[in-house]
Amino acid sequence: MRPIFLTALLFPALLAADLPDPPVTLERLQAIQDAVRDLLPAARPAVVAILTGDGTASGVIIDKSGLVLTAAHVAETPGRELRVVLEDGRRVTGTTLGLDKTTDAALLQLNDTKRDWPHAAVSRRVIEAQPGEWCFALGHPGGFDKARGVVLRVGRIIRQTANSLQTDCVLMGGDSGGPLFNLKGEVIGIHSQIWEKRDENMHVSMAPFLRAWDEMKSSLVIRTWGTGSGGYLGLAADVNPDTELLEVLEVLAGSPSEKAGVLPGESILALDGEPLGGLSHLSNAVKLRAAGDQVRLRLKKGGQEREVSVTLGHRPKEEG
Amino acid sequence: MRPALCLILLAAGASAEMRPSLQPEDRKNGSRTLLALDPVHRQAIKATARLVDTGGRAAALATWVGEDGYLITKASEAPELEKLQVRLADGSLAALREIRRDTRHDLVLAQAIGVTGVTAIPFTADAKAPAFGQWITAPAADGQLRLGVISASSRQIPGLGAAIGVRMDEKPAPGGKGVRVLAVAEDSPARAAGLRDGDILLSLDDDTLSQFSQVSQLISKRQPGEIVAVKYLRDGRERACKVRLASRSKVLNNWEGEDFANGGISLRTDSFEKILQHDLPLGPADMGGPLLDLSGRPLGINIARVDRITTFALPAAVFWPLVKGWIEADRHPPKALPAR
Known part of the structure; x- marks a missing residue:
């Protein structure tokens, strides 16, 4: 029923490369609990409730000036003044900045920028938020409730996926815009939508935020991204059946790869130190990074290995 | 060389994934993850009694609190205990003797007749309260455990009274007898009892209705979980049904039937002196069972499924001194005074 099963079947080689992890142990669960509990005192005050006029949602403060990440369906449009409730019940105001309706990412600025706001760090390594990683969600489901607190x-x-994460942290109305954290206490997602099953909880990943940080801060409504955009290398590659390595077949003229000196015939071993399993692995890794990001490619030709730094470009329109 | 370029673009469009999706068995409440709870599993299941109705359907769970067959469960999910039975580990059934029904805490103490040697949960009144973010577990009616965390602050839940879930005509019904129903809430007591728009309510228990305001007055004096006998008029014929009242907050919050809890909500979701809030994915028929930490220490009993993300449990400190007293009183009834 869901297209995702089909796409998974398209890459049996990739599946085979990922052997199942051993099941979780009681000790591992204990360590996860300890990590979450250690992170909560710092994470909780960064979570806010946002009153939208006809409803209630959540958000997370991510710098001391009071910049807040939330969902586009919460912000709706740039320049809206909204009431924001802090963990202790104090009410302040904020103004929506830019947003991306395609991915549901949005920014809001608390109006008092002089206060040293409690805040959470944003994970800049989107690629680390992989299936199987443990995480935790905070928010104000059903609205702000001082006696209950953050849930x-x-x-x-x-x-x-390129722009989103699905988790089994069960969400409900009012959670929209709230943060998903990794076990380092960094924000890796923003609660976006749920489907009816308890495992169908969708979050905006950090990719759309990182890609368009400047545009969003300058209150632009971004409509151009669909799934599949992101960073761009400008090379064609495929697995060479003899060497089983990912080999560069062609480097496009004027592309980021050409500027960095990547040559046809070289094999790509790793991206930012992460060994590459196949073609889709490479294209996903590139897509999950923003245009403008620098990536290190580990290349091999003959017996020689070398590393180049490539500044990712925007995907040319006709190919996106 | 050109086709290779097409390939990379196609691949990019077709799959946005890195690692494959996490399989259901490896998710938080998947079968492989729950293997980690094996040491607690046996203990939790032994301490849990399953209550079934006359048709053998799961009605609620209960927690064994005395080796001689004493158990407690959620009172509002078991309004007529005489119609329920305990299904024991060997599959046999035992009848129940109701000992004490306590509306304040929504608890009922009963004894399974003829049952001895069960594993009672060693509740203590002075047990340390679990911490925010602590793992917890509880059995569900399917015999499996669920894994979750203490998900919010422990607190009191004020009560807003009971409701049946109908909107009524303020004008008197034709002929001056009864109150006309204008709308019935989805997933409400009235809907479950079969009431429909246009029905004319004639009486609630022994009270004859002539004004719409009487209905809320009468219902507000009752508790969620209680049963009210309703007489009504439909197509000119007088009919009768029994309505099991629910918490007003449950009915109002789900007027359109927006139950995203997957499996429903308890009839009574409020009016608790103190609760522990957790995120175990349970249903209304899973209430009454024990809540444990991962070392098997009992924390309380599950008392209300509230919404998609919320279950309430009563902490042992709230109910154990009471329940212990009720059991003692039942085991040792006052002796008859010797005749003089």
């Missing part, structure tokens, strides 16, 4: 859910990442 916690602990779970695992089920699926990662």
Whole structure:
């Protein structure tokens, strides 16, 4: 029923490369609990409730000036003044900045920028939010309730796509815009939508935020991204059946790869230190990074290995 | 060389994934993850009694609190205990003797007749409260455990009274007898009892209705979980049904039937002196069973499924001194005074 099963079947080689992890032990669960509990005192005050006029949602403060990440369906349009409730019940105001309706990412600025706001760090390594990783969700489901406080859910990442994460941290109305954290206490997702099953909880990943940080801060409505955009290398590659390595077949003229000196015939071993399993692995790794990001490619030709740094470009329109 | 380029673009469009999706068995409440709870599993299941109705359907769970067959469960899910039975580990059934029904805490103490040697849960009144973010587990009616965390602050849940879930005509019904129903809430007591738009309510228990305001007055004096006998008029014929009242907050929050809890919500979801909030994915028929930490220490009993992400449990400190007293009183009834 869901297209995702079909795409998974398209890459049996990739599946085979990922042997199942051993099941979780009681000790591992204990360590996850300890990590979450250590992170909560710092994470909780960064979570806010946002009153939208006809409803209630959540958000997370990510710098001391009071910049807040939330969902586009919460912000709706740039320049809206909204009331924001802090963990202790204090009410302040914020103004929506830019948003991306395609991916549901949005920014809001608390109006008082002089206060040293409690805040959470954003994970800049989107690629690390992989299926199987443990994570935790915070938010104000059903609206702000001082006696209850922020509501916690602990779970695992089920699926990662170019712009989103699916987890089994169960969400409900009012959670929209709230943060998903990794076990380092960094924000890796923003609660976006649910489907009816308890495992169908969707979060915006950090990719759309990182890609368009400047545009969003300058209150632009971004409509151009669909799934599949992102960074761009400008090379064609495929697995060489003899060497089983990912080999560069062609480097496009004027592309980021050409500027970095990548040559046809070289094999790509790793991207930012992460060994590459196949073609889709490479294209996903590139897509999950923003245009403008630098990536290190480990290349091999003959017996020689070398590393180049490539500044990712925007995917040319006709190919996107 | 050109086709290779097409390939990379196609691949990019077709799959946005890196690692494959996490399989259901490896998710938080998947079968492989729950293997980690094996040491607690046996203990939790032995301490749990399953209550079934006359048709053998799961009605609620209960927690064994005395080796001689004493158990407690959620009172509002077991309004007529005489119609329920305990299904024991060997599959046999035992009848129940109701001992004490306590509306304040929504608890009922009963004894399974003829049952001895069960494993009672060693509740203590002075047990340390679980911490925010601590793992917890509880059995569900399917015999499996669920894994979750203490997900919010422990607190009191004020009560807003009971409701049946109908909107009524403020004008008197034709002929001055009864109150006309204008709308019935989805997933409400009235809907479950079969009431429909256009029905004319004639009486609630022994009270004859002539004004719409009487209905809420009468219902507000009752508790969620209680049963009210309703007489009504439909197509000119007088009919009768029994309505099991629910918490007003449950009915109002789900007027359109927006139950994203997957499996429903308890009839009574409020009016608790103190609760522990957790995120175990349970259903209304899983209430009454024990809540444990991962070392098997009992924390309380599950008392209300509230919404898609919320279950409430009563902490042992709230109910154990009471329940212990009720059991003692039942085991040792006052002796008859000697005749003079």
